[in-house]
Amino acid sequence: IIGMVTEKIESKERLFMKIEDLEATATVLVPSNLSKEIIEKAHSILLDQVVCINAIKGNNDLIVAKDFILPDIPQKSSRKAEVPVYAALMSDIHVGSNKFMEKEFNRFLGWLKGERGNDKVRNIASHIKYLVIAGDIVDGIGIYPGQLEELTITDIYEQYREAAKLLEQVPDYIEIIVIPGNHDATRKALPQPALPKDYAEPLTETRKIYSLGNPSTISLHGVELLLFHGRSLDDVAAVAPNVSFDTPDKSMKLLLQGRHLAPIYGERTPIAPEKRDFMVIDRTPDIFHAGHVHIMKCNRYRGTLIVNSGAWQEQTDFQQRMGLTPTPGIVPIVNLQTSNLSVIDFTQPW
Structure with missing residues (x-):
């Protein structure tokens, strides 16, 4: 799913996010059993930021996150000038x-x-x-x-x-x-x-x-x-x-x-x-x-x-x-x- 993060709530060792698009809202759970890298990525996501979430549907319309995909810039080689300026x-x-x-x-x-x-x-x-x-x-x-x-x-x-x-x-x-x-x-x-x-x-x-x-x-x-x-x-x-x-x-x-x-x-x-x-x-x-x-x-x-x-x-x-x-x-x-x-x-x- 893709949405804009409108709220982040920390509860004990878990993190909840509320996201929205033009048609609906959803609550996303970031479980504590995910890898450290993914949990750190989740915490670094800013309010009002658009993210793509790889998730599964939980109980009571809760969405359980498995990973987060940011818009991000691609890996590339930087362009270079032809002369030493x-x-x-x-x-x-x-x-x-x-x-x-x-x-x-x-x-x-x-x-x-x-x-x-x-x-x-x-x-x-x-x-x-x-x-x-x-x-x-x-x-x-x-x-x-x-x-x-x-x-x-x-x-x-x-x-x-x-x-x-x-x-x-x-x-x-x-x-x-x-x-x-x-x-x-x-x-x-x-x-x-x-x-x-x-x-x-x-x-x-x-x-x-x-x-x-x-x-x-x-x-x-x-x-x-x-x-x-x-x-x-x-x-x-x-x-x-x-x-x-x-x-x-x-x-x-x-x-x-x-x-x-x-x-x-x-x-x-x-x-x-x-x-x-x-x-x-x-x-x-x-x-x-x-x-x-x-x-x-x-x-x-x-x-x-x-x-x-x-x-x-x-x-x-x-x-x-x-x-x-x-x-x-x-x-x-x-x-x-x-x-x-x-x-x-x-x-x-x-």
């Missing part, structure tokens, strides 16, 4: 915050221009063709209570002008692609359109910048990237077992398995009522790039490279209260010809 992946710059790591970001810019680092890292910089930014370019205004006290720039237009001053220092031969995040000046509900012209104009006045929506799929030298800011990672980390804010790569893996970028409805992630569900992962990406949680993590799943690109903001008071220790100032660099990943730490003086 690299992409630098980043997110959560948070220009305007008093925690923005300006010194470290300028160190990154100096490295891009070939002015910093040893021969090895300068060689990497010389091959970078793309800079991909997965949202939260600025810190925004009024995003959370008390934010004004943590801002050095309290005007949203001025925040984008300051961000433009930084990005215009990126060498002209490097193409910049940006999508918005929940701190940026666009609607908060997913999917988010590209930055409005009024705010994006300072970014595009001095150089070419490709401003896209969140999420977006792009192709760089034939390598397909799925870009997503990652707001829904909060919801996944809050409910999925063996997943936390410190392991965004595991949360992103669950999104790939469910082939949906925001599977849980009604929690922290606002979702717009569009006629088409733009959060479905139709195509299998070669690289899945997100941010939002300020933790740099990389992994591979079924041939897809998973990258959460960390941040350029030191630990905030809110993160400290939540017990979250970010890993800012660390940039993952992908060789699009080999799919190999290099990680460069700009928090250390060179």
Whole structure:
């Protein structure tokens, strides 16, 4: 049977699920005598996720599960560029915050221009063709209570002008692609359109910048990237077992398995009522790039490279209260010809 999970109930050592389709509802029992792998898979299934269940009919209209089949992405070999070009992946710059790591970001810019680092890292910089930014370019205004006290720039237009001053220092031969995040000046509900012209104009006045929506799929030298800011990672980390804010790569893996970028409805992630569900992962990406949680993590799943690109903001008071220790100032660099990943730490003086 195929249905959407509407409720999960744990009773002693058993797990019950309620599922529905357009015509009916059913209760599914996950018995404790199933293999550990299947039981763990059942517990990792998220609310509002569509699953296929291999089951038998029990008593009183109860369905007894034998296994769960997720939409999942297929195992594949990732596409490769024909030439040795690299992409630098980043997110959560948070220009305007008093925690923005300006010194470290300028160190990154100096490295891009070939002015910093040893021969090895300068060689990497010389091959970078793309800079991909997965949202939260600025810190925004009024995003959370008390934010004004943590801002050095309290005007949203001025925040984008300051961000433009930084990005215009990126060498002209490097193409910049940006999508918005929940701190940026666009609607908060997913999917988010590209930055409005009024705010994006300072970014595009001095150089070419490709401003896209969140999420977006792009192709760089034939390598397909799925870009997503990652707001829904909060919801996944809050409910999925063996997943936390410190392991965004595991949360992103669950999104790939469910082939949906925001599977849980009604929690922290606002979702717009569009006629088409733009959060479905139709195509299998070669690289899945997100941010939002300020933790740099990389992994591979079924041939897809998973990258959460960390941040350029030191630990905030809110993160400290939540017990979250970010890993800012660390940039993952992908060789699009080999799919190999290099990680460069700009928090250390060179």
